[in-house]
Amino acid sequence: MALTLSRPDMISLAAGFTDNESLPVRETREIVRELLSNPAKGRPTLQYGVTPGDETLRLLTAERLQRLDGVRKRSAAHDPRRVMISGGSQQILYMVTEALCDEGDIVLVEDPTYFVYLGILQSHGLQARGIQVDRDGLNLAHLERTLEHMKRSGAIRRLKMLYLVSYFHNPTGLTMSLEKKARALALLRRYERAAGHPIYLLEDAAYRELRFRGEEVPSALVVRGAGSRVIYAGTYSKPFATGVRVGFGVMPEPLFSTVIRIKGNHDFGTANLTQQILVKALGLGIYDAHLDRLRKRYARKSAVMLRAFQQHMPPEVEWWTPDGGLYFWVRLPSGIPVGQPSRVFKDAVRANVLYVPGELCYASQSSRRIPANEMRVSFGGARLADIPEGVARLGKVLRTAVRRAR
C-alpha cells in the first residue's frame, strides 16, 4: 500500500479494495440527510447503541440471510437473536476465535486461505493446519484423513474449528458447494466425541453478495444440525461501501453470549451512525439497487481482466476465472517462484504493477510444500481503464520469467 501511494504510476492488482468509481456517494449523502433531517429524529443515530447492534438491522440481516439461503419458514439458524452487528466481518472472525480458542489450539483452514485470518490465529498463539482444496473447494478426503490422523495422535482434543471462505474464496476465487459444506460439517461432528467438545464450522461469507454469474449457493446455516455448530460471518462493507464498515455474525448460544462480552470489551457496540445508514439502505432498497450496479461493474472488470490475461499471459500460465468476488488465482510453471523475494516480484514492482504472492496465503502447517508459483490478481480496486495496462505489464514480466526458466 505504501508503494501504491508513493508511486502514482503503480497499478495495484494486489489490494482487496473494492471498486472506487461505483461507491454510493449520492445514496449515502441522501440517507444521512434523511437520518439527520431534524434534531428529534437524528439524535438516536448520534447516540450510543446497544452492544449486539441495532434491533432493526439485526432483523433485516436475519431476513436477508434467510432469503439468500432460500429458506421459507422461520428457521432457528436465522433467528435475529443470533445476529450480532460488528465493525466489519473481520471483527467477527477475531472475536469468535478469541472466544473459542486457547493458546495452542488448532484451527483447520483451506490451503491456501485468507492471509489476515492466519495473522489472527498466529497472534493468539494458535496453530493453523491446512486442508487441501480442489477445483471445487475443500478436499473432503484430505479433511477426513487429517481428522483421523489428529484423532490417533490426540491432537483432535485441541481442534476447535474449521474455517472456510466459502464464496469466491480469498485468494482462489472458488465457491464451495452446499453439499461439500454439509459433508464437511458431518465429518466434523463425527469427530466431536474424540475431541471431547464441539467442533465449529466458521463460514466466512465476506464476498457472497458479489456474485456476477451463476446460481446462488445456500450457506452452511441451512445444513441439518447447523443451528448449533455453524458460525456465519458476513459484511455490508464490500457490497455497499468499505468506508461504512458494518459486518455481522450469526452464531449459536452459548457462543453468542461469550462473543457479546468480548464485543462489550472491544467497543461496546459498532458506531450507530454507520449502522443506521445500513438500516436505511437495506430498508429502502438502496442497497439492492447499488448491489445490482456493482455486480455488473465487477462482471465487466473481470471480463476485461480475463481478456487481458488471454492477450498478455504466456501460454505456460494458468488461471481460475471467478464467478464473483474480486480475485483471479494465477499459477505459473512450478519452477518459477513469484514470492516477495523473487525476481518476478521485483520485476513487477519495477514495471509498476503489484499482485499478492500466493505463498502468503498458506498455513505454516501446510498440507504440502508451500507452492511459490501462485499469485492473487485482483480486479476489485484497480480502475477499469487501468486493468488492461496492469495485466500487460504483469504479462510482460511473466513472459520474461518463463523464457528465462527454459
Next chain:
Amino acid sequence: MALTLSRPDMISLAAGFTDNESLPVRETREIVRELLSNPAKGRPTLQYGVTPGDETLRLLTAERLQRLDGVRKRSAAHDPRRVMISGGSQQILYMVTEALCDEGDIVLVEDPTYFVYLGILQSHGLQARGIQVDRDGLNLAHLERTLEHMKRSGAIRRLKMLYLVSYFHNPTGLTMSLEKKARALALLRRYERAAGHPIYLLEDAAYRELRFRGEEVPSALVVRGAGSRVIYAGTYSKPFATGVRVGFGVMPEPLFSTVIRIKGNHDFGTANLTQQILVKALGLGIYDAHLDRLRKRYARKSAVMLRAFQQHMPPEVEWWTPDGGLYFWVRLPSGIPVGQPSRVFKDAVRANVLYVPGELCYASQSSRRIPANEMRVSFGGARLADIPEGVARLGKVLRTAVRRAR
C-alpha cells in the same frame, strides 16, 4: 439498560450516556453533505482507509493534544506518528492490554475504577490490583507500599501497567494533578529494574474535554520520560457524538507497532466515514463550538443535580461534586449497603430510578474490603428536566434506608 427500555417512567442516573438533547444533528448532517457533495470528492470517504487511521486526523489529534497540554515546541510525545485512530478509546484500552499483558500478569488500577476495564482485564486472565484513592486522586504512599510489597514477593515481575482514569474519573469524578501523575510515573520507573521490563502508565482521558469548571490539567505526556512510558487513550465520541465512534491512542514504539498489528487483526482500521466527519468537525471549528455548548450544558445539568441533592438527600449522605465529566460519587453511612442485592437498590428500581452500585467498580484484589455503601450517579444521559425528579426519588429511597438503619 433493558429496564430503562421496558419502563418508560424509569429515570436512569446509571448510564454513562452523553447528553441526548445537545447532540450535533445539524452539524453532522452538514459535514456529511459537504464530504459527499460530489462523487470524486466523496469516494475517499467511502473507501477503506489505512490501519493507523487518517493522516490528517492523526495530525489534528497530535496538535490538539499538544495545545491541551500547553506544550509549545514540537514534542516527541505528541508526534502524530504515535497517534492511532480507533473505534472509541475503549478499543485502545483493549488493544494495549492485549499487546502488553500475558495471562497471569498484573495491572494496578484505582480503587474504584472504570468497571468495563476490570472486565477487559478479567477476560484476558489478568489480575487487577487496587490502589487507594484520596480526595485528590491516587494515594502515592499506597502505590509505593504496593510496589515495595510486590518487589519483595516477586510479583513485580508480572506487573505491566498502572491504569489511571485521570480526568473526571469514572466513577468518582476526581481529576488527578499533574504532579501526582509525574510522581506515580517516577515511582513506576524506580521499580522497573526489579520488574525486568518497562512498567507503563496507561492514562485514560476519555472525559478530559468535558471540563466545565476549573483549570485544564496537562496529561502525563508532558512528564519527563513520558515519551517512552506513557500511553494515552482519548476519544472524540463523548465530546462530539457517541454515535460517531472515534477515539485515539498515543503510544511509544515498539508498542505502537504491536498494537497496529492487533488493530489490523481486529478491523484493519476504523470506519473511514466516521473519521472524515471528525476531520471536518475539528478542522472547521465545529467540534470546538459544539464542545463549548456541551460544557455549558453539563455545567447546568450538574448544577441542577447538586441542587436536587441538597434538597432531597438525607444529611447522612455525602457526595463529591465534579468539575467535569458525567458523574457524582455518593456515599452513604457504612451500615447501609446499596449494591445490586440490597434493599436500597430494589427500592430504587421500584421507585423508577437507577444508579450504578459503587461496588462493581472495585478490583477483586481490592486494597481493602470493598465498600458496599457507594454509588455513581450520572447527570449525563438523563434529560435535564428529569434530573430533579430522579434525585427526588432516589433521595426518598435513601431517607427511608437511613431511617431504617437507625
